[in-house]
Amino acid sequence: MTPSLSPSAAHAAASGDAGVPSRRELNKAATRQAITDAAMDLLRRRGPGNFTVEDIADAAGISRRTFFNYFGSTEAALASVTFGFLDTALQQFRLRPAGEPILESARAALVELADPMTVAPVAELYSLGQTNPQLSRSELEAWDHCTEQIIDAARERFALTAAGDVDELYLRALAGSVISCGKAAMDVWFARCGGDLTPESLSVLRQLLIDSMGLLGSGFASQSPATPSPDRH
Amino acid sequence: MTPSLSPSAAHAAASGDAGVPSRRELNKAATRQAITDAAMDLLRRRGPGNFTVEDIADAAGISRRTFFNYFGSTEAALASVTFGFLDTALQQFRLRPAGEPILESARAALVELADPMTVAPVAELYSLGQTNPQLSRSELEAWDHCTEQIIDAARERFALTAAGDVDELYLRALAGSVISCGKAAMDVWFARCGGDLTPESLSVLRQLLIDSMGLLGSGFASQSPATPSPDRH
DNA sequence: AAAATACTTGCCCAGAGTGCAAACATGCAC
DNA sequence: GTGCATGTTTGCACTCTGGGCAAGTATTTT
Helix, strand or coil: CCCCCCCHHHCCCCCCCCCCCHHHHHHHHHHHHHHHHHHHCCCCCCCCCCHHHHHHHHCCCHHHHHHHHHCCHHHHHHHHHHHHHHHHHHHHHHHHHCCCCCHHHHHHHCCCCCCCHHHHHHHHHHHHHHHHHHHHHHHHHHHHHHHHHHHHHHHHHHHHHHCCCCCCHHHHHHHHHHHHHHHHHHHHHHHHHCCCCCCHHHHHHHHHHHHHHHHCCCCCCCCCCCCCCCCCC | CCCCCHHHCCCCCCCCCCCCHHEEEEEEEEHHHHHHHHCCCCCHCCCCCCCCHHHHHHHCCHHHHHHHCCCHHHHHHHHHHHHHHHHHHHHHHCCCCCCCCCCHHHHHHHHCCCCHHHHHHHHHHHHCCCCHHHHHHHHHHHHHHHHHHHHHHHHHHHHCCCCCCHHHHHHHHHHHHHHHHHHHHHHHHHHHCCCCCCCCHHHHHHHHHHHHHHHCCCCCCCCCCCCCCCCCC
C-alpha cells in the first residue's frame, strides 16, 4: 500500500497543507505519531513519571536525540493529544456562521467534543495524569493555548460585524470563560463518569457542556443566593 | 535578644499558624523569602533563562541542595510571588458576607488586587516573564491553584445557604469564569498600561476588573463592542 | 548522477532534580 | 546547665533533561 505519489505530482509538495503530502511530510507525521503512541503506551503500562525520554525513543524506534527534535519533553509529547482534541473544537467554532450568537457557536463547538473518537484519548490521558503535576501543567498549557486561539477566532468574527475596534476585555473575558466552562464540564464529567465512553456517559458529557454554556449565558443567575441580576455601578 | 518566647507559651508553637512563631518557623520563612528575593533580583538583572538554581542559591546564601528543599524549580520560586498575590484575593473573598451575591463578592475581592503594594511584584514578574514559556506555565499553575481554592470557598459558602448538595458544575464553571475574567482584566491592563503603577493606571485596572465581572454577570449579553463601558484614561 | 536540502544520530556538556547520610540547629525534659 | 529527640542544611553521587554540533543518511531538485 504505497501512498499515491506519482512523479508528476511530486513537485507540488513542501508547500505545507493542501497539496499531496511529500515523502518527508509523511515520514515526519508517522514519526510524530509513533512517538505519541509510544508515550501513551508507556504511560498506560508504567504510570506517570515511571519512564524516561529514552524509553519512549526506544519504543518508537528512534534515537533519544530525535525525540527532542519533535518534542521538548515527555509531557509535550503527551499534551499533543490534548492539543488535537482542542483543535477539533476550535475548527468547529470557526465553521459556525458569523451572525450566530457567540455563546451558541461555543456551545455547538464544545458539543462536538462529546464524540467517542475525539474524547477517548483525552479521557485516558486525564485519568492517568490526574496524580502527576508535570502532566497537569502541560494540560493547562494546552487549554490556555486554545483560549488564545479562540480569542483570535472571535476577534476575526467581530471584525466582520462591528465597525470600529473590538473590545479586548470583552474578547478575552469571554474566551477565557468559555474555555473555563468547557473545562469545568469535563472535570465534572470525569469525576462523575470516570472517563467512561459509553453512549450514556457521553450524553452526560454533552449535557454538561450545554449546561455550562447555559450558566455562562445567564450570568450564573440561578443558584441559591436570591439576587439574579447583579446591579453594577 | 531572644524573641518573646516565654516558657509557658512555648508549647503552643509548631502547631501551624496562630501561635507564637517558633525559631524554626522564623528561619524557614526568612530563607524562603531570601530565595524569592534572590530569584527576582536575578530575573531583573539577567533576564529569564539566563541564570541557574545555583546562582539563586549563592545569592540567597544557601546551598543548591537547600534550594530544592524549598522549591522544585526556579519557576516555582518565582511563582510563589503570584501565589501570594492570588491568596490576597482569596482571603478577601472569604471575608465577604455569605448572603452577598457571589459575583459581587468576587468583584470586591478582585478590586482589592488593584493596590500598589499587592500588584507591584506581579506586574514586574509579568512583564519580565512575558517571553519565557517556562515562566508562563508556572503562572498558569498559580491561577489554576487559585481556581481550586475559590471552588472550595464557594462550596463552603453555598453549603451554608443551600440545603441539599451543591451543583458541582455551577461551582466549577463559576469559579473558573471568575478567574478567567480576572486574568483577562490583568492581561488587558498589562497590554494597555505596561504594568505601570501610577494611580491612574491602577484605576484603569480597577475598572477593568469591575467591567469583567459586569460582563460575566450579564452573560456577555452585548454582542457589539459598542455597549461595554468605555475605557477611561 | 550530482548537488542541494532536510532529517537523524551519536557525542558531549551544563544543568535539573533527588536519595542518602553526616553535620548542624533547635526544642524539650530533666 | 546536660542530654536526647526532632527538624534542617549540606555535600556527594547519581540519573535524567535539553540542546549545540558535526558527521551520516534520506529525500528532493537540477
